[in-house]
Amino acid sequence: MPSKKTAINTEGNLEIEKKPSEKTVSAAEAAEKPAKKKTAVKKAAAPAEGAEKPVKKTAAKKAAAPAEAAEKPVKKTTAKKVAAPAEDAEKPVKKTAAKKAAALPEDAEKAPAKKAAPKKSAKKAPANEEKKAEPVAAPAETPAVVAEEPVSVVAAPEAAESTSAAEELPQPRRSVAFIGSECYPFVKTGGLGDVMYALPRALTKQNCDVKVILPRYKCIPWKYQEKMVYRGEFYMDLCADGRSFYVGIMEYVWDGVVYDFIDNEEFFSAGNPYISLVDDIPKYCFFAKAALAALNYMNWIPDVIHCHDWQAALVPVYLRTLFAGTPIGGAKTMLTIHNLRFQGVFNIPTIRYWTGLPDYVFNIDVFKQGRDDANMLKAGLAYADMITTVSDTYAGEIQTPFFGENLDGHLRHHSYKLRGIVNGIDVELWDSSKDELLALPYGRADALARKKENKRALQEHLGLEQDDGKLVLGLISRLTNQKGLDLVTSILPSLIDGNTQVVVLGTGDARYEDAFRWFENEYKGSVCSNIMYDESRAHAIYAGADALLVPSLFEPCGLTQLIAMRYGTIPIVRETGGLKDTVQPYNEYTDEGNGFTFDRYEAGLLLDAVNRAKTVYFTERERWDEMVLRDMDKDVSWDNSAKQYRALYLELKP
Numbered sequence: 324m325p326s327k328k329t330a331i332n333t334e335g336n337l338e339i340e341k342k343p344s345e346k347t348v349s350a351a352e353a354a355e356k357p358a359k360k361k362t363a364v365k366k367a368a369a370p371a372e373g374a375e376k377p378v379k380k381t382a383a384k385k386a387a388a389p390a391e392a393a394e395k396p397v398k399k400t401t402a403k404k405v406a407a408p409a410e411d412a413e414k415p416v417k418k419t420a421a422k423k424a425a426a427l428p429e430d431a432e433k434a435p436a437k438k439a440a441p442k443k444s445a446k447k448a449p450a451n452e453e454k455k456a457e458p459v460a461a462p463a464e465t466p467a468v469v470a471e472e473p474v475s476v477v478a479a480p481e482a483a484e485s486t487s488a489a490e491e492l493p494q495p496r497r498s499v500a501f502i503g504s505e506c507y508p509f510v511k512t513g514g515l516g517d518v519m520y521a522l523p524r525a526l527t528k529q530n531c532d533v534k535v536i537l538p539r540y541k542c543i544p545w546k547y548q549e550k551m552v553y554r555g556e557f558y559m560d561l562c563a564d565g566r567s568f569y570v571g572i573m574e575y576v577w578d579g580v581v582y583d584f585i586d587n588e589e590f591f592s593a594g595n596p597y598i599s600l601v602d603d604i605p606k607y608c609f610f611a612k613a614a615l616a617a618l619n620y621m622n623w624i625p626d627v628i629h630c631h632d633w634q635a636a637l638v639p640v641y642l643r644t645l646f647a648g649t650p651i652g653g654a655k656t657m658l659t660i661h662n663l664r665f666q667g668v669f670n671i672p673t674i675r676y677w678t679g680l681p682d683y684v685f686n687i688d689v690f691k692q693g694r695d696d697a698n699m700l701k702a703g704l705a706y707a708d709m710i711t712t713v714s715d716t717y718a719g720e721i722q723t724p725f726f727g728e729n730l731d732g733h734l735r736h737h738s739y740k741l742r743g744i745v746n747g748i749d750v751e752l753w754d755s756s757k758d759e760l761l762a763l764p765y766g767r768a769d770a771l772a773r774k775k776e777n778k779r780a781l782q783e784h785l786g787l788e789q790d791d792g793k794l795v796l797g798l799i800s801r802l803t804n805q806k807g808l809d810l811v812t813s814i815l816p817s818l819i820d821g822n823t824q825v826v827v828l829g830t831g832d833a834r835y836e837d838a839f840r841w842f843e844n845e846y847k848g849s850v851c852s853n854i855m856y857d858e859s860r861a862h863a864i865y866a867g868a869d870a871l872l873v874p875s876l877f878e879p880c881g882l883t884q885l886i887a888m889r890y891g892t893i894p895i896v897r898e899t900g901g902l903k904d905t906v907q908p909y910n911e912y913t914d915e916g917n918g919f920t921f922d923r924y925e926a927g928l929l930l931d932a933v934n935r936a937k938t939v940y941f942t943e944r945e946r947w948d949e950m951v952l953r954d955m956d957k958d959v960s961w962d963n964s965a966k967q968y969r970a971l972y973l974e975l976k977p
């Protein structure tokens with residue numbers, strides 16, 4: 324069989340001679356041939372003046388001094404990483420969903436390695452790699468080189484349903500590429516990771532063919548890395564001076580969703596996905612462009628590319644500029660804001676250098692912010708065909724100065740294409756009746772009794788006084804200003820009344836971590852502060868607590884209140900963003916509602932809401948118990964929201 328020839332030229336366009344899948348090899352096989360790959364890289368990197376001097380520079384340094392960096396050689400392949408990831412991958416990773424992930428390998432193992440069939444050596448590097456690193460990207464207006472092969476939307480293998488199942492699915496079928504920076508169980512630091520896991524799975528039930536594109540961080544546990552199959556590699560121009568970077572694609576198919584990991588050791592080898600902007604800006608410039616180039620390379624042209632947060636916000640910009648004439652250029656884009664606070668803002672020269680985008684996009688309507696800065700999210704919002712955010716209320720809030728994080732004007736300008744769809748949770752993952760991380764799993768029928776057992780187990784485990792008559796308030800959160808923790812710390816002494824216990828789980832700002840540690844020490848037996856990220860402890864708290872505090876200053880959607888309700892734990896929330904949309908306030912006259920709420924951001928109002936909850940808990944337990952069951956009955960699944968996303972995809976691609 325002739326060796327496969329693929330190349331991505333300076334515009335990120337694809338030149339293909341054979342289908343990439345034909346050269347699929349396993350990670351292990353790829354690992355055997357690092358030397359040859361490296362040689363190829365060296366040649367590919369040759370055009371840069373400094374390329375002969377392979378000095379590894381940190382991304383941080385480069386971000387700080389793009390001009391200088393431009394002269395330095397490009398750091399090369401991930402061959403080494405492929406060869407020996409086990410060591411690093413097995414190290415405990417801060418903030419990954421390690422424990423819960425441990426409960427999943429069964430499913431994971433079911434993942435058919437369908438694309439691994441024709442095993443070939445990774446050594447068969449394309450012979451024409453030298454020509455890939457041609458310098459200088461052409462501006463958008465330049466007609467791009469289009470793949471010579473006919474382009475088709477290639478459905479993922481799981482697309483093939485049985486005829487009867489297919490008949491029940493809504494028609495027509497739509498293909499969607501998700502692009503984002505984290506996804507449970509591979510890597511998760513917050514709600515985005517949950518959504519990237521659960522929404523694609525829900526969409527497969529809505530007749531969507533979904534491919535999720537993620538960075539292949541080194542911190543992804545080895546048990547997933549070892550199941551990835553090599554899907555291909557190429558070199559891609561990135562920066563303003565046309566520096567060439569290695570892009571590897573590793574694939575993992577699981578439960579009807581195809582995960583493609585963009586591989587590059589230089590950008591993705593830190594222990595945590597997010598480090599600091601100085602590192603993250605180049606990393607996500609690379610990621611956005613590489614994701615599009617990978618879709619072209621794989622010849623997988625979806626109807627819609629669904630991007631998430633600032634880390635993927637450059638995708639719509641690249642698509643309509645450097646990739647405009649390429650196969651992927653025909654796709655529509657949706658950009659979802661999971662949290663407007665994070666936008667990817669840095670000085671213009673740095674972002675201009677790393678993106679390699681044409682000068683004309685660095686204007687006030689696209690990238691430019693203030694006098695000297697470029698804002699990656701702002702640019703993505705300008706170019707996306709559709710903007711969504713994760714609740715209706717937040718969609719309105721972000722158009723106001725208070726919540727708008729300096730983009731309220733920009734969002735008002737683009738409001739014609741802005742929609743709000745509330746998140747759901749994966750109800751199979753979050754299922755108290757099957758949750759192996761609980762002391763005693765429970766369903767609706769035995770919830771009232773078994774929640775008490777879980778409470779006692781939690782109290783015992785955390786060194787709290789064991790008494791199921793006490794009200795246990797949980798708090799599971801990043802410990803940052805957003806989460807209303809100044810309200811919590813200011814009322815905490817008033818909460819501890821001899822009948823109430825507080826359990827905190829979170830990491831974040833030192834001031835809150837220290838404050839909660841202090842409270843634990845001060846109120847031994849009544850307060851327990853777990854300053855850590857721990858999935859299994861989160862599950863135990865959702866099950867063992869009576870109520871969960873979510874008093875956020877702002878909350879785009881919030882997942883903890885949804886998980887709490889699913890576990891029969893009553894949320895106490897501030898009426899903002901998704902908290903307002905998902906928690907109906909308890910009405911003592913009609914006995915309706917799911918939780919206790921307050922509106923203005925004031926400590927006294929939070930205390931009042933907790934006191935209202937206490938009154939019902941201690942004096943009208945039957946009503947409390949009914950609310951527990953009502954919350955467990957509430958539909959917090961993705962079904963409804965996935966239908967709404969599907970409807971928007973169809974709006975974009977009828």
Ligand code: ADP
Pocket residue numbers: 512513514515517799800801828829830855856857858861880881882883884886
């Ligand atoms: P955000 O994305 O703003 O952090 P969300 O409520 O949308 O908040 O999502 C938080 C997710 O992270 C939930 O799944 C929650 O259970 C989880 N989580 C937050 N902190 C921790 C922690 N310290 N340990 C385990 N899980 C946590």
